[in-house]
Amino acid sequence: MYTLPAMARSSAALVLVLHGPNLNLLGTREPAVYGRTTLAQIDGKIRRHAARRGAKAVCRQSNHEGQLIDWIQGAAGEGFRAIVINPGALTHYSLALRDAVSAVSVPVVEVHLSNIHGREDFRRHSVIAAVARGQIAGFGPASYLLGVDAALQSAASGRPSRRPR
Numbered sequence: 001m002y003t004l005p006a007m008a009r010s011s012a013a014l015v016l017v018l019h020g021p022n023l024n025l026l027g028t029r030e031p032a033v034y035g036r037t038t039l040a041q042i043d044g045k046i047r048r049h050a051a052r053r054g055a056k057a058v059c060r061q062s063n064h065e066g067q068l069i070d071w072i073q074g075a076a077g078e079g080f081r082a083i084v085i086n087p088g089a090l091t092h093y094s095l096a097l098r099d100a101v102s103a104v105s106v107p108v109v110e111v112h113l114s115n116i117h118g119r120e121d122f123r124r125h126s127v128i129a130a131v132a133r134g135q136i137a138g139f140g141p142a143s144y145l146l147g148v149d150a151a152l153q154s155a156a157s158g159r160p161s162r163r164p165r
């Protein structure tokens with residue numbers, strides 16, 4: 001008999017938080033831009049924030065586009081109700097990541113630590129934003145917490161992940 005994965009049986013809403021390339025270096029990477037908070041500290045904040053909302057966050061980081069795509073494709077099967085993703089530099093050019101976000105019915109919220117719209121020209125465009133439920137940028141680690149709130153609201157609202165044409 002088919003049994004759901006353990007996480008899918010849990011009653012708390014599950015949110016998958018994905019960090020893209022180079023975000024493992026937070027804390028030492030360009031602290032003037034990204035701050036001194038490490039990824040482990042951010043993940044702790046995210047998990048505690050989700051718990052205060054009665055939800056559970058699972059945080060993963062990869063420097064590899066294909067790994068992020070595999071996690072997005074597998075999210076529903078793992079029991080996740082929503083995804084929060086900081087795609088790092090893949091934000092600006094990865095059509096494969098965009099297609100993965102577009103392909104799944106799980107709502108996806110795009111987040112950034114920095115305000116990408118106030119930085120270099122190449123960072124001002126996101127190829128992900130149009131297929132994400134929305135984007136939160138510029139609030140440092142709090143962008144992720146706002147992203148979790150938006151993801152939980154999106155999961156509860158049941159709206160389609162695509163914008164109406």
Ligand code: DQA
Binds near residue numbers: 023090091
């Ligand atoms: C970032 C912004 C991207 O332009 C950059 O490549 C990152 C981090 C952010 O969180 O501000 O890696 O996504």
